[in-house]
Amino acid sequence: MASSNTFMERLGFRKASGVSEAGWGQTLFAGLISLIYFLPVLLIIITSFKLQTEALSIPPKFFPTTFFGLIPENLTFTPTLENYTSVFSRAMTSGGAVESTGFDRYFFNSIMIASVSVFLALFIGTLAAFGFSRYPLKGNDTYLFIILTTRMLPAIVVIIPIILMFRVTGLSGSYIGIIMLYTAFNLPFTIWMMKSFFDELSLDVEDAARIDGSSDFKVFFKICLPQVIAGLAATFVFGLILTWNEFLFALLLTGIDTRTVPVAMSQAVAGGGIGVLWGLLAAIETLFLIPVFLVTFFLQDHLLRGVTFGTVKR
C-alpha cells in the first residue's frame, strides 16, 4: 500500500521498521549539518588556493569558478598553487627575522616527534596494561590510581619543573626530551584503554595456548594482541590527534631545529591582521591536516568500537 507512505517516508525517512536504519533523507539532513560544521575547515582549504589580495578581499571570494556564470564575478577567485609551492621553498619570516629552516623541516619534526612518541606510548602502555590486567600486583590499585591521576592533572601544573628539568639537563630543544614528554602524556590514556580491552578477553584461549606449550611471550603476541586491534587503533588515533596538534609544550620546549608545525605557524602569524600570509598559512594547515585526517578516516570503524569497548562495561 504505497499510498499510505507519507511524504517524509518517500523522501527516505523510513520509520516503520528497522529501528536504526534510515534512508537518503537522513543523509541529506546530516549532510547539510556536516557541511555547515565543516565550513570553517573548508574555508581554510579554499583560502589555501588564494593569493594574499584575494584572501583579504571584500566581499569574500568563496568560489574558484563562476560555475558557468551562476556566481557573480566579484565572488570568485583564480585558484593558484603558489602557496603550496612556497610552503617548502621560501624561507619564512617570523617577527622580521629570516628563518634558515623552512616548513619541510617543521613537517619532518612533527611527523617524527608525534609518530615516535605515540608508538612508544602504545608499546610501553600496552605492555603495562597487559601486566596490570594479567599479573595482579600487590598494590595494583594504587599504581593504577596514580596512573589515572596523572591523566587527570592539567598538564600545565607540571610545566614549570619540566622547563627547569629540561634546562638543567640540556634536553630543552632536543628531540629526546619532547618525545619522552609526549610519551608520558599519552601513557595513562593508553594503559587505561588497553587494560579494559585485555580485561574483556576470555582467559580460556590463553590458558589453552599455554597448555599447548606456548610461552608467555607468544601468548601475548599471537593470542592477545590480535584480539585488541580495535583498541590499539582507537588509542593510536586519539594519541596522534592530541600529540600532532599539541602546542603549549612544543612552544616552550622545542628549539629552532626541533620546532613543530603548530609552533612554527604561531610564529608565522606573530604580526597578526594584514601582515599574516593567509594563503600560505592555510596551505600549511591543509597539508598538516592531511596525515591525521587519513589515519582517522581509515581507522574510523575501530575508533567507535574502541571507545565503546574501553569505557562501557556491563
Added chain:
Amino acid sequence: MTSTLSVPTNPSWFTPTADNWKLAIFSGLVVATLSIIAFPASLSFWIVGAMVAMVAAAFVINAYRKHYYGGLLVSPAIAVLFVMNIFPLLWSLGLSFFAYQSNQQTIRFVGLANYVKVLTNDLKAPENWANLTNTAMFVVFTVTAQMIIGFLLALLFAKQFPLRKYLLILVLTPMMLSVVAAGVFYSYYYDPTFGLLSYFIRLFTGQQFILMDNKAGAVAGIVFTDAWMWSPFVMLLVLAGLVSVPKYLYEAAAIDRVSGWRRFTSITFPYIRSLLMLALLFRTIEAFKMADLIILLTKGGNDTMTISYHLIRIANEQNKTSEGAAISYVMLFIVIVLTNLYLYIANRRTETA
C-alpha cells in the same frame, strides 16, 4: 597464570651479581650523593640518572630471573611516568615552598608564603582570583556548549544511513585541526575589516562589526571556537554509547509501544550515562587548562585572562618560578576536588540505579 606473586628473596649484601638490587641501591646512592656534591647540576643530573637506571636494571633482571612478569611489564611505564610526571610534580611542590626565580641563583625557604601571596596578597590575589573566575566561566560555557552540540551531533549520526562514514569524518575534522590554525583562522573570520562575520553582519547593518572589542564578544568568540573544535570529541563518546545499545532493545520497545521520551530515558540514556560523565570529566579538565586559544585570539585582552595563561606568563616570561608553582598547586587542588566530586556523583548514580 603461570607467574605467582613472588617476594624477591634477599640477596646477600655484597655479592656483585646483576640482580643484586640491594647492592645497586646502595652503590647508586653513594655515587649519586657524591656527584651532587662534587659536580655542577647539569652533569650530576645525568650521573644520578645513570644510577637510577642501574637500580632499575637490577630490579628488572631480578624480576626476570624470578619470572615476576607483572612487575617487568609495568616497570617501563612507571619509569616514564615517574620521570616525566611524578618527579616534576614533586619538584614543583618543593619549589612552591621556596623563594626562587629561575633567572637568579638565590634560593630561600619561605614555607607557605607563596601560597599566602597568591591567594591573599593585596596586589597579586585579586588578579589571580579574577583569572580563576574567568577560567571557571570558560569551563562552564565551553563544556556546556560542547556537551549539547556533541550530544545533538551524536543523535544525528546514531542511525545508519548512506554515506554516513564520509559525513562523520567531516564533523570530526575540527578536532584534528591544530589549535593554532583554529585560533588563527577564527581570528581571520572574526576580523572587523576583512573577516566573514563582520562582512555578513555589515550586509544587514551596514556597519563594521567588531566582535572582540568587549568582554562578552571576546568570550563568545573564544567559547564558540573551542566548542566548535571539541564538540566532535563529545560526539564520539556519546555516539559510542548510542551504537552500543543492542538493537533488540529498541525492537522490544517498539513492540511494547514505548513512547519516544520514555524510550530515551529508560533504554538509551543508561547506555550513554557513563560516557557522558567521562566526556564531561575530560572536557572539564581540558577546559581548565585553556590557554592556547586565548593566546591566539585575544592575548588575554578584554578581561579574558585565564589562570593557565597567567601561569605560563609569570613562570616562563617573568621567571617567577615559585609563585607559579604555588598557583599550579592551587589549580591542582581545585581539579582534584572537582574530579573527585564527579567520580562521587557518577558512582552514586550507578549505585542507586
Added chain:
Amino acid sequence: MSTIEIQKVTKRFGDFVAVRDADLLVNAGEVLCLLGPSGCGKTTTLRMIAGLERITSGNVIIGGQNMNELSPEKRDIAMVFQFYALYPALSVGENIAMPLHFEKLGAAEVQARVNKVADILHLRDVLDRLPGQVSEGEKQRVAVARAIVRDPNCFLFDEPLSRLDVELRHSMRGQIKQVLANLSKATVIVTHDQLEALTMADRIAIMRDGLIEQVGTPHDVFAKPANVFVGSFIGTPQMNLVEAELKSFASGKADLEFGDEKLTLATNAAVGKLGVGKVTVGIRPRAFAAVAKATKETITAQAELIEPMGAETLIHARTRGGNDIRVVVPRDKRVKIGETLHLQPDPAQTHVFASDGKAVRA
C-alpha cells in the same frame, strides 16, 4: 478476533531470498510453531509478522486488519525475544510494566497487573531486582511476563527457550503451554528444537531455505511427512532414507531393489502409478521388527555400532549394499557387534517418496 494470516509473503535481502511465498493462517487460541534448521527464514517470518522487518511482497493480516505498512507499535502485538531483550537499567517490575504505559493506566492499576502476572510466573520475589541480578530462568519468565501483562492481538515467541538448560527448558515448556492455553490468542513460536515444537504446538509449520515445507498437527508432520526433508527433520533418531529402484508393483506390494538387497514392501496404491524408476524409501528406526529368518520382506544387515539409550538401544547396521540403517530395539533385546539382523519394516510406518522428494500417498 485474534488471528494471524500471512499471504504470499516474500522477503528479499538484496539478491538473497530469505522467505518465499509463505502462506500461514493461525486461528484464535491456536499455537503455531515455526520449525526449521537455522537460516531457514523462520525468524525472518516472525519478524515480518511483528513489523520489525518490512515485507518485500505479500500481505500480513492480524486480527483481520492488513498490517503491511504499520510499524510494530501500531500492530498491538506482544513478543518474547530470543535474548529476552530485558531493559537492563530497569527493575524486573518496571520491565514488566513497560508495555502498560501506552495505555495511560493509573499507578495502582499498573501495579496490580504487574503483580498478577508476577504471581502467575513466580516472579513476586524478584520484582525489585535488575535483570542482571536474576537467573537465566527468571529472565526468561520476565520476558514472558512482559508479553502477557497486557491484552494484545497475538503473541510471538522467538526461540523462547533456547538459552535455558535442559531441565529448565522442560519445566518452562509446560508453564508456557499452560499460560498460552488460558489466553486463547493466536500465537506463533519460532524454534529449531522439534521436541519443543511437538510438545507446545497445535500445529507445526516446517521451513527450509525460505519455503514452508509442510503445515500440520504434530501428529501429522510425524506420521505423514510431506516430503523427504520433513521426514528426515522430524523424529529422533532420524528416519532411515534409502535410495531404491522401484522394479514392479502388484496388488499393493512394491518390489524394491537397493544395492544388492531386494525388498518387497506393502504400500499404498499411489506408488503403483509411479512406474519403474528411482524412489526414496523412508523407514523410522522404531518401525523395524527383528525377525529370526530372512524373507522377501526383510532387509539383512550387520550390526556395526550399538548405542544404549536407556529404555531402548540404537543399533547402527550396514547392509551388504553399503546402506547404513538405524534401528531402535527394546532394551532387553541383546545384540552383539557383527551380528546379522533380519529387519522387517512395518508398512504402516514406511514412506515412499518419489524422485522429486514428495511423499507418495493415496
